[in-house]
Amino acid sequence: MARFTLSRTPGVYLIHFLIVASVMGAGLTIATFSQALLEFEFGKVFGRRRMERELARLSDHYIICGAGRVAALWCGSFALAARIA
Numbered sequence: 001m002a003r004f005t006l007s008r009t010p011g012v013y014l015i016h017f018l019i020v021a022s023v024m025g026a027g028l029t030i031a032t033f034s035q036a037l038l039e040f041e042f043g044k045v046f047g048r049r050r051m052e053r054e055l056a057r058l059s060d061h062y063i064i065c066g067a068g069r070v071a072a073l074w075c076g077s078f079a080l081a082a083r084i085a
Helices: 009-057 069-084
Strands: none
16 A cells, blocks of 8 residues: 655745745735824824814904804804804
């Protein structure tokens, strides 16, 4: 009866493949996290600058927080007062 044995070659290729795949996966993970962190930080910085620039240009304005029924009533009364004045 013939006995077949595998040489070590497939195992070596498998190990090399697993090492390369692990290194690529780790690199991709690090790149993705660093990209997300940078985009978040840059967006926060530039968004704050834009908001501060827009707020500096405002004059005679009211900032009403909330968008509920009470805020809608206040907005309506301010708009009415602006039309009357």
